[in-house]
Amino acid sequence: MRIGPARLSSDSSQTTFFTSGFAIDTIDQIAVPRSGVNFEVDWVSARESLGSDITADIVTVSLLKPQTWGKNTLLHWWDFSATTKDASIGLSPTSLGGLFSLSGYAPNELSGRHSGIGRVLYYRALGDNAISGFNTSIYLGASFEMGNVWQDDDAVSFSNTVFAGSL
Numbered sequence: 001m002r003i004g005p006a007r008l009s010s011d012s013s014q015t016t017f018f019t020s021g022f023a024i025d026t027i028d029q030i031a032v033p034r035s036g037v038n039f040e041v042d043w044v045s046a047r048e049s050l051g052s053d054i055t056a057d058i059v060t061v062s063l064l065k066p067q068t069w070g071k072n073t074l075l076h077w078w079d080f081s082a083t084t085k086d087a088s089i090g091l092s093p094t095s096l097g098g099l100f101s102l103s104g105y106a107p108n109e110l111s112g113r114h115s116g117i118g119r120v121l122y123y124r125a126l127g128d129n130a131i132s133g134f135n136t137s138i139y140l141g142a143s144f145e146m147g148n149v150w151q152d153d154d155a156v157s158f159s160n161t162v163f164a165g166s167l
Contacts, residue, residue, distance in 0.1 A: 014051060014052055014053050015046055015052050015053065015054065016046065016047070016050040016051045016052040017044050017045055017046040017047070017050070017052065018044075018045055018047075018050070019042065019043065019044045019045070020042070020043050020045075021040065021041060021042040021043065022040070022041045023038070023039065023040040023041075024037065024038070024039045024040075025037075025038045025039075025040075026038075027064065027066075032073075032123065032137075032139060033064065033066045033073075033075060034066055034068040034073050035066060035068055036066070037063075037064070037065050038062070038063070038064040038065075039062070039063050039064075040060070040061070040062045040063075041059075041060070041061050041062075042058075042059070042060045043057065043058070043059050043060075044057065044058040045057050045058075054085055055085075056083065056084050056085035057083070057084045058081065058082070058083045058084075058094075059081070059082050060079070060080070060081040060094075061078075061079070061080045061081075062078065062079045062080075063076070063077070063078045064076070064077045064078075065077075071124050071125040071126075072122070072123075072124050073121075073122070073123050073124070074120065074121070074122050075119070075120070075121040075122075075123070076118075076119075076120060077100070077118070077119040077120075077121065078117070078118050078119070079115070079116070079117050079147075080115070080116045080117075081094040081114065081115045081116075082113070082114045083113040083114065084113075085113075093111040093112055093113055093149070094111065094112065094113070094114065094115035094149060095108040095109075095110060095111040095112075095115070095149065096108075096109075096110045096111075096115055096117055096147060096148070096149055097109035097110050099166060100119055100121065100143055100145065100166070101117065101145070102117065102145055102147060102162055102164045103143065103145060103164045103165060103166040104164050104166075105164070110148070110149045110162075111149055112149035112150050112151045113150065113151055113152075114149065114150045114151075114153070114156055115147065115148070115149040115150070116147050116148065116156075117145060117146070117147025117148075118145070118146055118147060119143055119144065119145045119146075120143070120144045121141060121142070121143045121144075122141055122142055122143075123139040123140065123141030123142075124139065124140050124141065125137045125138070125139055126138045126139065126140055141167075142165065142166065142167050143165050143166045144163075144165045145163070145164045145165055145166075146161050146162065146163050146164075147161065147162060148160055148161055148162050
């Protein structure tokens with residue numbers, strides 16, 4: 001056990017990257033979406049030819065689609081991410097944990113090079129009027145979540161999927 005200030009490593013690294021992305025966003029409201037769609041694809045690429053110490057790629061795909069009937073909404077929400085190099089070389093791994101991201105786990109408790117999560121959320125507006133001063137209604141809902149993170153390409157499988165949910 002060591003007491004006192006942490007000794008930081010004198011190692012240094014340089015990560016230089018470029019990024020590209022595409023998004024379609026017609027979601028009506030970000031806090032409680034009831035209509036529209038959000039689809040995003042992002043690519044981050046680190047290259048030694050740009051001055052980086054590593055060559056690596058990260059690809060992320062996300063889809064959010066609410067379906068509403070009356071006061072009820074069913075929200076389909078999917079996120080997938082893959083990294084071509086280990087996080088120890090300067091790229092942050094993908095992580096899951098926290099509310100609607102494998103609820104029950106601490107935020108960012110699970111991390112790895114690859115991640116996938118699918119969620120189905122149901123919520124119902126409990127009144128017709130907004131809460132005074134907040135311009136929003138009160139909702140009651142639940143979520144069903146399934147996903148995982150994986151360090152190795154060979155480990156990615158539905159057989160080791162983690163299930164979670166919230167009320």
